[in-house]
Amino acid sequence: MGLLETIREQLDTTDTPAAVLATGWDAFELIQQVATAQAQRTTGSYATWMSAIPPACEGRDALARAPSTPRNSSRQDLRVTEATGTDDEIAGGLAVLTALLARRLRGVASDVSAAADRQAIERGAAAADEILELLRAEG
Amino acid sequence: MSQVTLGDIYAAAERNFDAAEQARAEFARTGLAAHELHRLVTAAARSLGDHAPHAVEAAAGTEVSAWQRAAAQLQEALRQAAEQIGQARENPGEPGEPQPDRCTRHLAHTADALLAGLDLLRSHTDVGYGGIRTGRSEWAPLMTSQPVISALTREMSRWSYRAGTLAHWLASDSGQASDAAHAALSRAGTLLCAADGIVASAMVGDLGSASDRDLLLGIPHASPPERRPPRDPETPAQLHTGITTSAARLRSAAFALPADAATSAAVSGPAWQRAARAGAIVSDIASLVLHGLAMRATRLAGCPADPHRLAAAAIALADARNAWEQAAGLWKIMTTDTQSPVNAVTVEASDLVIRMGRLAFDNPKWTPAIKHRAPPVAPEVLAPDPGALTTVLDAAHQAVDALARMADTDLAAIGAVSAVGRLYMPRNVLRGTPGPAHGHVTAPSQRVLLLRDLYRVVVGSTSRAAEELGAMVIDAAAPSRAIALARAAGLASAPARHTEPGLTLESLRPRIRAFGKPLDWRVTRLDEIDADAVVRAYRDNHRTLRECATQFATSERLITIILRDNAIPIHRSQPTPPPAEANQARPPAASPAPEPDAPARRLRCGPVERHMLALNVTDPGLLLRAAALDRASRELLSEGAASVSEQNPPASRLEPDRRRADRASLIAASDAPPSPRAAMRQPAGSPEREPTGSRSAAEPSARKRAPARRRALRTVRCERRMPIRFPRRRAQRPLTSTC
Numbered sequence: 001m002g003l004l005e006t007i008r009e010q011l012d013t014t015d016t017p018a019a020v021l022a023t024g025w026d027a028f029e030l031i032q033q034v035a036t037a038q039a040q041r042t043t044g045s046y047a048t049w050m051s052a053i054p055p056a057c058e059g060r061d062a063l064a065r066a067p068s069t070p071r072n073s074s075r076q077d078l079r080v081t082e083a084t085g086t087d088d089e090i091a092g093g094l095a096v097l098t099a100l101l102a103r104r105l106r107g108v109a110s111d112v113s114a115a116a117d118r119q120a121i122e123r124g125a126a127a128a129d130e131i132l133e134l135l136r137a138e139g
Numbered sequence: 140m141s142q143v144t145l146g147d148i149y150a151a152a153e154r155n156f157d158a159a160e161q162a163r164a165e166f167a168r169t170g171l172a173a174h175e176l177h178r179l180v181t182a183a184a185r186s187l188g189d190h191a192p193h194a195v196e197a198a199a200g201t202e203v204s205a206w207q208r209a210a211a212q213l214q215e216a217l218r219q220a221a222e223q224i225g226q227a228r229e230n231p232g233e234p235g236e237p238q239p240d241r242c243t244r245h246l247a248h249t250a251d252a253l254l255a256g257l258d259l260l261r262s263h264t265d266v267g268y269g270g271i272r273t274g275r276s277e278w279a280p281l282m283t284s285q286p287v288i289s290a291l292t293r294e295m296s297r298w299s300y301r302a303g304t305l306a307h308w309l310a311s312d313s314g315q316a317s318d319a320a321h322a323a324l325s326r327a328g329t330l331l332c333a334a335d336g337i338v339a340s341a342m343v344g345d346l347g348s349a350s351d352r353d354l355l356l357g358i359p360h361a362s363p364p365e366r367r368p369p370r371d372p373e374t375p376a377q378l379h380t381g382i383t384t385s386a387a388r389l390r391s392a393a394f395a396l397p398a399d400a401a402t403s404a405a406v407s408g409p410a411w412q413r414a415a416r417a418g419a420i421v422s423d424i425a426s427l428v429l430h431g432l433a434m435r436a437t438r439l440a441g442c443p444a445d446p447h448r449l450a451a452a453a454i455a456l457a458d459a460r461n462a463w464e465q466a467a468g469l470w471k472i473m474t475t476d477t478q479s480p481v482n483a484v485t486v487e488a489s490d491l492v493i494r495m496g497r498l499a500f501d502n503p504k505w506t507p508a509i510k511h512r513a514p515p516v517a518p519e520v521l522a523p524d525p526g527a528l529t530t531v532l533d534a535a536h537q538a539v540d541a542l543a544r545m546a547d548t549d550l551a552a553i554g555a556v557s558a559v560g561r562l563y564m565p566r567n568v569l570r571g572t573p574g575p576a577h578g579h580v581t582a583p584s585q586r587v588l589l590l591r592d593l594y595r596v597v598v599g600s601t602s603r604a605a606e607e608l609g610a611m612v613i614d615a616a617a618p619s620r621a622i623a624l625a626r627a628a629g630l631a632s633a634p635a636r637h638t639e640p641g642l643t644l645e646s647l648r649p650r651i652r653a654f655g656k657p658l659d660w661r662v663t664r665l666d667e668i669d670a671d672a673v674v675r676a677y678r679d680n681h682r683t684l685r686e687c688a689t690q691f692a693t694s695e696r697l698i699t700i701i702l703r704d705n706a707i708p709i710h711r712s713q714p715t716p717p718p719a720e721a722n723q724a725r726p727p728a729a730s731p732a733p734e735p736d737a738p739a740r741r742l743r744c745g746p747v748e749r750h751m752l753a754l755n756v757t758d759p760g761l762l763l764r765a766a767a768l769d770r771a772s773r774e775l776l777s778e779g780a781a782s783v784s785e786q787n788p789p790a791s792r793l794e795p796d797r798r799r800a801d802r803a804s805l806i807a808a809s810d811a812p813p814s815p816r817a818a819m820r821q822p823a824g825s826p827e828r829e830p831t832g833s834r835s836a837a838e839p840s841a842r843k844r845a846p847a848r849r850r851a852l853r854t855v856r857c858e859r860r861m862p863i864r865f866p867r868r869r870a871q872r873p874l875t876s877t878c
């Protein structure tokens with residue numbers, strides 16, 4: 001999954017709060033789209049994927065409200081129509097991304113001064129925790 | 140612990156009354172027992188009084204149904220019996236006096252139980268300023284419905300008879316009553332026993348049904364049970380109890396939602412998204428469960444449900460799941476000013492998801508997390524015997540009914556929120572620019588309309604599934620049949636508000652696809668538009684070209700092409716008839732009544748209304764009731780005069796049933812206040828005149844009169860040509876001439 005790898009690499013390498021917020025927005029949007037697609041085609045994990053959509057949307061919208069999030073209109077248009085792999089493989093890949101997202105968001109929380117930024121980051125991190133709990137494998 | 144129902148309380152009353160009868164040998168004091176009997180009869184009267192029509196008007200009137208008349212007459216009989224019993228009672232003694240005997244104690248518990256039942260019925264309504272009742276639960280509209288009042292009347296008539304036999308025993312067989320108490324208790328006993336007969340005869344032909352009684356006895360208290368968070372592990376019986384509790388709490392939380400939705404912080408886009416997600420998951424799980432039950436029903440001897448009906452309900456739930464899923468999808472974009480993802484509804488809905496999952500999947504710790512994923516429970520394990528199948532069916536019905544209630548209230552709350560402009564969409568979505576939102580704008584009306592149309596589809600599909608499950612639950616006599624009966628009774632009294640021919644998920648798909656597109660986005664390919672749906676909308680639902688273009692998110696040009704391809708004539712100036720809903724909602728224009736001048740109005744009024752006006756009463760509600768009393772009195776007197784004026788003795792000509800039915804009405808009429816004019820003519824110190832009703836009944840023997848039939852016709856003519864004034868006659872002028 002090229003887009004997943006791209007966003008994960010960006011999250012790993014970005015060092016400014018604005019970049020983390022912007023990439024975090026992309027990550028939540030990707031998770032929301034993949035969960036929506038998987039909910040349509042899965043047979044045994046419908047509840048999992050449907051439950052992942054609301055926190056993904058809430059995390060995305062929380063980061064969008066942060067004043068430090070760039071309003072760059074030339075951002076890549078994320079479009080995910082179908083993910084390849086089994087439910088477990090896709091969930092595993094998204095779980096890794098979500099864990100990284102939660103860690104990076106908490107990492108930049110101390111670097112921002114605006115209260116609105118901190119609040120948005122906290123809500124984003126909480127949403128990421130909820131998604132991680134849904135998608136994480138045993139252990 | 141499950142919710143207490145009216146049936147539980149009445150069962151306790153029955154047990155205590157039976158115990159009181161068995162303890163008659165220990166009976167000691169008539170006065171104390173009469174005190175408890177008075178409480179019992181008063182409780183029965185008040186149980187009817189809150190919900191039945193006013194006794195005097197309905198008892199005397201001719202335009203009420205059999206069950207309304209029976210309820211009113213029984214209420215009046217109970218009231219009068221209570222007055223009689225009150226003359227024989229003693230108040231309970233001071234502290235230190237010996238305890239009442241066992242019989243009296245059980246009577247006291249019986250009265251307490253009936254009063255508790257009254258409190259349970261009252262818990263569903265609040266009485267506000269001016270005595271206006273407002274509902275506190277989804278059961279409130281049923282409190283005054285025909286099935287409930289009919290069943291309540293029969294129940295209270297049974298108590299009336301039992302109280303009557305006890306009153307007779309206290310009067311004579313107990314050997315304790317004084318002469319005055321004996322007379323009062325005897326009169327009360329006669330009234331109470333006769334009341335039962337009055338109800339039975341008044342409701343001949345309206346036998347009611349066992350389902351009416353099931354509905355009445357299944358009414359729960361309005362306060363929901365305490366929350367029971369899911370814990371590990373739970374037995375199937377505990378799961379059923381937990382689902383029942385979560386469903387009751389969800390219904391209660393959903394009922395409270397629309398009341399102040401326009402300004403409430405509890406409603407929010409994220410909360411609605413989570414609720415819709417829960418609706419989709421529960422519908423999906425319930426569909427899976429019903430498929431399993433359908434498979435099991437084909438191999439289970441003595442199965443209480445038909446496998447084909449189970450399979451049909453499973454398909455209906457799949458439709459409901461799809462609709463909820465689409466609703467959750469719209470909330471990914473649409474939002475509100477408030478952003479809290481949690482409210483009372485989402486908490487209960489989440490509990491319901493977990494318990495339904497643990498019922499359906501082979502993991503007692505099941506949650507939506509992928510690590511708890513498990514295969515479905517095998518059908519033979521899910522329903523090893525007919526009783527277990529009924530339990531699982533009941534649980535599914537509880538969950539789906541709660542979802543249907545939630546959908547209904549969500550639709551109402553969304554309407555309230557949209558009316559005050561609290562729905563928003565991201566600006567960048569409407570402009571077609573990707574990336575994080577550049578702020579939000581008020582949602583365009585077309586997108587709001589789609590959201591409401593989609594929720595109408597959600598309500599319709601979920602309600603249909605609930606009705607199918609409810610029918611099976613009633614047939615199987617499952618625990619939640621009262622809820623199914625309530626839904627059926629609610630549907631019978633209120634027409635479907637949310638269904639529109641042609642409004643299906645399929646017909647909304649083009650608009651759903653356009654929901655997250657820029658404002659100017661349109662469907663441009665013919666093969667993306669459902670041509671049959673366009674034809675139905677234009678030809679059958681009489682939509683205009685513009686309305687069809689809006690509905691299908693395309694241009695008028697493409698709509699025209701589709702219609703021409705299907706040989707549908709196009710009317711450029713086709714008027715759109717107003718929707719049926721709007722016609723029903725709009726009240727008929729009331730023709731302004733000319734304001735009569737006060738003196739003329741007074742002369743046209745009956746005695747009760749004239750008396751009210753003389754007291755300077757201006758409350759229109761009271762004056763209407765007074766006019767109804769006068770009209771009912773006139774009609775009753777016409778009937779009485781017609782029967783009395785015949786040659787044969789009137790009593791022998793009347794059918795026994797009608798004689799008994801009219802007795803209570805005459806009792807009520809005798810309580811009517813006398814004519815103020817008659818009161819003014821009465822010389823000082825003369826004995827009090829008889830009430831007008833009885834005086835009029837005695838009139839035919841006092842002077843020459845036209846035959847009764849002609850007089851009755853004259854009465855009718857008089858009423859048709861209002862206003863009219865008859866020439867003054869001597870003193871004893873019948874009420875029928877005062878039109």
